[in-house]
Amino acid sequence: MATTNGIRIAIVGGGLAGLAAAMKIAEEGHAVDLFSVVPVKRSHSVCAQGGINGAVNTKGEGDSPWKHFDDTVYGGDFLANQPPVKAMCEMAPSIIYLFDRMGVPFSRTTEGLLDFRRFGGTLHHRAAFAGASTGQQLLYALDEQVRRHEVGGKVKKYEGWEMMSLVLDDHQVARGLVAMNLQTLELKAFPADAVIIATGGPGLIFGKSTNSMVCTGSAVSACYQQGARYANGEFIQVHPTSIPGEDKLRLMSESARGEGGRVWVPKEKGDTRPASSIPESERWYFLEEKYPAYGNLVPRDIATREIFQVCMDGYGIGGQNQVYLDLTHIPAETLDKKLGAILEIYEMFVGDDPRHVPMRIFPGVHYSMGGLWVDYNQRTNIPGLLAAGECDYSIHGANRLGANSLVSCVYGGFIAAPAAIEYAKNIERNGVDGSGIYDEEVGRQQEINDQLIRQSGTENQYKIHEEMGKWMTDNVTVVRYNDRLKETDDKLLELIDRYGHISINDSNLWATHALPHARQLFNMLQLARVITLGALNRNESRGAHYKPDFPNRDDENWMKTTIAEYSGEGPVLSYESVDVSLIEPRKRDYSKGKKQDAAKASASANASGLPPKEGAAQVPTEDSETKPRDLTGAAVWDQNKEEVRDVMHGQTETRREQDKSIEDAGGKSDKL
Amino acid sequence: MSTQEQSLTEPQVRSDAPKSVVIRIRRRDKPGAEQRWEEFEIPYRPNLNIISCLMEIRKNPVTREGKPTTPPAWDMNCLEQVCGICTMVINGRVRQSCSALVDQLDQPITLEPMTKFPNVRDLIVDRSRMFEHLRRVHAWIEIDGSYDLGPGPRMDQEDVAERYAYSRCMTCGCCLEACPQYYEDQYIGPQAIAQVRLMNMHPSGKMTRDERLEAIMGDDGITACGNAQNCVKVCPMSIPLTKAIYEENRETVVHGLFGWLKW
Numbered sequence: 001m002a003t004t005n006g007i008r009i010a011i012v013g014g015g016l017a018g019l020a021a022a023m024k025i026a027e028e029g030h031a032v033d034l035f036s037v038v039p040v041k042r043s044h045s046v047c048a049q050g051g052i053n054g055a056v057n058t059k060g061e062g063d064s065p066w067k068h069f070d071d072t073v074y075g076g077d078f079l080a081n082q083p084p085v086k087a088m089c090e091m092a093p094s095i096i097y098l099f100d101r102m103g104v105p106f107s108r109t110t111e112g113l114l115d116f117r118r119f120g121g122t123l124h125h126r127a128a129f130a131g132a133s134t135g136q137q138l139l140y141a142l143d144e145q146v147r148r149h150e151v152g153g154k155v156k157k158y159e160g161w162e163m164m165s166l167v168l169d170d171h172q173v174a175r176g177l178v179a180m181n182l183q184t185l186e187l188k189a190f191p192a193d194a195v196i197i198a199t200g201g202p203g204l205i206f207g208k209s210t211n212s213m214v215c216t217g218s219a220v221s222a223c224y225q226q227g228a229r230y231a232n233g234e235f236i237q238v239h240p241t242s243i244p245g246e247d248k249l250r251l252m253s254e255s256a257r258g259e260g261g262r263v264w265v266p267k268e269k270g271d272t273r274p275a276s277s278i279p280e281s282e283r284w285y286f287l288e289e290k291y292p293a294y295g296n297l298v299p300r301d302i303a304t305r306e307i308f309q310v311c312m313d314g315y316g317i318g319g320q321n322q323v324y325l326d327l328t329h330i331p332a333e334t335l336d337k338k339l340g341a342i343l344e345i346y347e348m349f350v351g352d353d354p355r356h357v358p359m360r361i362f363p364g365v366h367y368s369m370g371g372l373w374v375d376y377n378q379r380t381n382i383p384g385l386l387a388a389g390e391c392d393y394s395i396h397g398a399n400r401l402g403a404n405s406l407v408s409c410v411y412g413g414f415i416a417a418p419a420a421i422e423y424a425k426n427i428e429r430n431g432v433d434g435s436g437i438y439d440e441e442v443g444r445q446q447e448i449n450d451q452l453i454r455q456s457g458t459e460n461q462y463k464i465h466e467e468m469g470k471w472m473t474d475n476v477t478v479v480r481y482n483d484r485l486k487e488t489d490d491k492l493l494e495l496i497d498r499y500g501h502i503s504i505n506d507s508n509l510w511a512t513h514a515l516p517h518a519r520q521l522f523n524m525l526q527l528a529r530v531i532t533l534g535a536l537n538r539n540e541s542r543g544a545h546y547k548p549d550f551p552n553r554d555d556e557n558w559m560k561t562t563i564a565e566y567s568g569e570g571p572v573l574s575y576e577s578v579d580v581s582l583i584e585p586r587k588r589d590y591s592k593g594k595k596q597d598a599a600k601a602s603a604s605a606n607a608s609g610l611p612p613k614e615g616a617a618q619v620p621t622e623d624s625e626t627k628p629r630d631l632t633g634a635a636v637w638d639q640n641k642e643e644v645r646d647v648m649h650g651q652t653e654t655r656r657e658q659d660k661s662i663e664d665a666g667g668k669s670d671k672l
Numbered sequence: 673m674s675t676q677e678q679s680l681t682e683p684q685v686r687s688d689a690p691k692s693v694v695i696r697i698r699r700r701d702k703p704g705a706e707q708r709w710e711e712f713e714i715p716y717r718p719n720l721n722i723i724s725c726l727m728e729i730r731k732n733p734v735t736r737e738g739k740p741t742t743p744p745a746w747d748m749n750c751l752e753q754v755c756g757i758c759t760m761v762i763n764g765r766v767r768q769s770c771s772a773l774v775d776q777l778d779q780p781i782t783l784e785p786m787t788k789f790p791n792v793r794d795l796i797v798d799r800s801r802m803f804e805h806l807r808r809v810h811a812w813i814e815i816d817g818s819y820d821l822g823p824g825p826r827m828d829q830e831d832v833a834e835r836y837a838y839s840r841c842m843t844c845g846c847c848l849e850a851c852p853q854y855y856e857d858q859y860i861g862p863q864a865i866a867q868v869r870l871m872n873m874h875p876s877g878k879m880t881r882d883e884r885l886e887a888i889m890g891d892d893g894i895t896a897c898g899n900a901q902n903c904v905k906v907c908p909m910s911i912p913l914t915k916a917i918y919e920e921n922r923e924t925v926v927h928g929l930f931g932w933l934k935w
């Protein structure tokens with residue numbers, strides 16, 4: 001391949017982040033080897049719908065990158081290092097302009113300018129959007145530019161190749177990678193001057209999630225097992241309303257509740273009657289009952305926890321993890337007018353007509369805030385290894401805001417590209433090419449494959465995957481208890497042990513799923529332990545991480561990044577302080593100051609007497625609090641000298657959760 | 673999952689619901705190998721889509737006659753009908769298997785790989801030819817560079833809406849499978865032509881439109897379309913393919929004429 005100076009960079013992953021990096025590197029005239037399990041145009045990024053944030057301020061609202069920065073840090077509950085967040089928000093408008101120039105059909109104003117959408121919980125129209133499929137359009141635009149560089153000879157794609165491991169030299173420096181051809185199962189080493197990992201999220205660890213099927217986190221886990229640090233693994237975002245499917249969870253927009261949808265379960269546990277034959281008096285509208293004022297529009301984190309708790313207590317429909325989201329009392333024409341598009345999605349995948357049959361929904365694992373540890377230039381702790389996109393931990397802290405992921409993926413790719421080039425220019429390459437490290441790593445991987453093919457145990461890998469997913473979903477998502485987290489880790493150890501006795505149930509190794517899945521499963525089990533033990537250790541509640549036994553944010557002890565390193569046995573955790581040099585951590589309170597729209601919601605929540613966030617256990621009337629007023633929380637928050645009331649704690653958390661829901665609320669429904 | 677659990681999950685089982693799902697799969701071990709049919713039976717549950725059935729079969733691949741076999745192989749990713757990867761021929765109709773629901777299909781359900789692309793194994797086909805077409809027609813905007821050059825050109829929302837329709841193409845290949853003219857590389861096909869339309873409509877894309885027009889002007893180009901309209905009928909994204917073909921045909925004629933006059 002023609003290169004000006006022989007620099008060759010391997011990029012693993014062709015989602016937004018990987019393609020963004022590929023385009024930048026190719027544009028600088030360097031060679032890119034681009035690896036992807038699926039053809040890059042079919043990457044998970046196509047699923048994103050809602051929008052991409054950037055403070056372009058076309059609506060005369062006085063929006064600015066600083067406000068975007070403040071919202072992001074605040075929404076993330078002050079767990080993100082602030083400098084890269086600021087840099088991202090500053091770059092965001094130019095990212096949107098670039099995509100516009102690349103031909104993304106962003107929706108327009110009457111003047112022909114870019115239109116921006118306002119997402120809940122913010123005053124600003126900040127998200128550019130392309131109809132109902134922003135992620136698809138952004139990905140395609142990058143795919144097209146990378147194809148152009150492919151034709152130009154700069155990019156070589158390896159689609160249908162899965163990265164198995166890094167090639168590290170004696171000094172723990174990344175010198176390339178080993179990938180497996182998913183048709184032939186051939187293992188091959190690809191030397192590279194630097195490797196950028198952009199493999200997306202790990203949703204499949206939870207069995208079913210809103211993620212695509214390639215989102216296993218396997219490549220990231222392989223890097224972790226080879227010495228890369230994994231940060232903030234315990235921060236997993238769960239969306240309250242997804243459509244449980246046999247194969248995956250699909251998002252159901254919050255607007256269904258906004259239009260009057262009611263959430264209920266049969267009063268009797270395990271009732272198997274069809275919904276329509278359960279009389280009104282035998283239905284439990286638990287949100288309306290527990291939160292008389294706010295009802296089904298109770299803010300998102302509470303909704304998630306309540307639904308979850310009801311099911312954990314055995315009240316889910318037929319004892320399952322499902323509750324009804326009922327729109328059948330609303331006239332069909334009204335529904336069609338206001339919710340048409342999302343109802344069609346439900347209809348297409350469930351087959352029921354939600355105008356006449358209550359929808360069945362459940363919270364769904366959606367996004368990982370945690371990921372590979374990177375510095376402000378997207379470099380991991382392994383020299384020569386960089387990371388960008390959902391697989392890195394850097395931007396979203398304890399909670400991601402809607403429409404912020406797409407922009408963070410592109411930003412990460414745009415920073416990783418020059419950083420990788422810079423690194424590649426300065427490394428010592430002599431002596432590496434001919435050395436045996438490549439053959440050695442291929443041999444090591446081949447041995448693992450051969451062993452899996454050889455062994456003939458009685459365990460079924462797909463059942464192990466299901467068990468892992470179930471344990472992780474039940475215990476390491478919405479509400480977390482230390483004893484259950486401990487048990488989950490024990491379970492994971494048992495599963496890892498049982499993994500040693502699986503057999504590949506496919507004697508035809510040509511284009512088989514069985515071996516790649518087995519390889520992914522092992523890596524998922526290892527990463528599941530990182531998530532679980534990170535959660536076990538963190539005795540506070542912050543962002544998506546919620547422990548009823550430690551219901552408050554504890555900045556004194558826990559405003560820290562969790563760092564997991566692989567010991568050969570499992571994760572060893574350490575903690576790193578968070579750079580909060582730009583915005584002083586403050587109490588999250590959307591009821592005052594700039595967030596006037598939020599204030600309204602908070603005020604009505606206030607009227608309902610929402611207690612501090614305590615999951616389902618709380619009794620939401622002011623005089624019947626189940627929990628004593630928490631002084632620790634107040635002590636932490638009095639930094640900004642605001643009056644701290646328990647009730648406000650509840651409010652602030654809820655507004656945050658509404659923020660995070662944005663992209664989904666705006667997503668499927670924006671066809672309306 | 674026990675069957676008891678399943679019945680609990682699904683309170684709305686129709687009284688006429690079948691007890692099981694019978695699926696016939698046209699299988700092939702590897703390229704060049706003989707194709708054969710295998711039949712599977714799995715317990716019925718409401719809301720099964722084809723992918724869930726395949727996952728169930730994969731867990732414990734035994735045919736309906738009780739003969740252990742290899743697990744069927746297929747492609748899947750988004751499971752939301754937006755990545756295009758899981759396309760196959762289901763009961764004779766080409767479509768995405770993730771959005772094909774058992775409750776809406778006649779049994780036994782037949783699954784076959786698409787026929788217009790090389791068959792890799794079982795239900796997996798190699799559609800790299802479609803991406804090759806995108807390279808050939810220069811389906812991209814020639815930006816000067818990805819550095820910050822300020823906002824893009826202003827656009828009318830109406831044009832954007834038309835472009836948006838074309839830009840939803842997920843390269844699934846349904847249109848090519850259904851098109852009577854598309855066979856091997858006899859004809860570039862509607863998918864690529866629609867992408868030419870998408871690019872040529874863009875204010876910057878227009879500036880390099882000749883390159884794209886030339887790419888679709890050969891014998892295997894736009895004139896090979898027999899206007900059978902099958903493509904629009906099967907496109908899962910409702911892309912106005914025949915409009916694209918019409919518009920680009922016009923453009924190529926004008927371009928051809930103009931080119932000839934110059935010469």
Ligand SMILES: Cc1cc2nc3c(=O)[nH]c(=O)nc-3n(C[C@H](O)[C@H](O)[C@H](O)COP(=O)(O)OP(=O)(O)OC[C@H]3O[C@@H](n4cnc5c(N)ncnc54)[C@H](O)[C@@H]3O)c2cc1C
Binds near residue numbers: 047135214388
């Ligand atoms: C339903 C849904 C809706 C969403 N909506 C929004 C939204 O509106 N706005 C927003 O900002 N965010 C949204 N998100 C989040 C956002 O879509 C993702 O975080 C983002 O797309 C991740 O992009 P990525 O580039 O990091 O990775 P991905 O797009 O996930 O791509 C990963 C790539 O890595 C490859 N890969 C993985 N493992 C390997 C391996 N071992 N070897 C080789 N290649 C590998 C894959 O093939 C793929 O190309 C949404 C998420 C979901 C699930």
Ligand code: SF4
Binds near residue numbers: 853
């Ligand atoms: S209209 Fe043209 S492209 Fe479409 S199916 Fe017919 S011949 Fe094929």
Ligand code: SF4
Binds near residue numbers: 840841845906907911
């Ligand atoms: S035009 Fe339609 S049918 Fe053809 S590849 Fe695109 S999405 Fe599929």
Ligand code: FES
Binds near residue numbers: 752
């Ligand atoms: S899996 Fe993506 S379209 Fe079916």
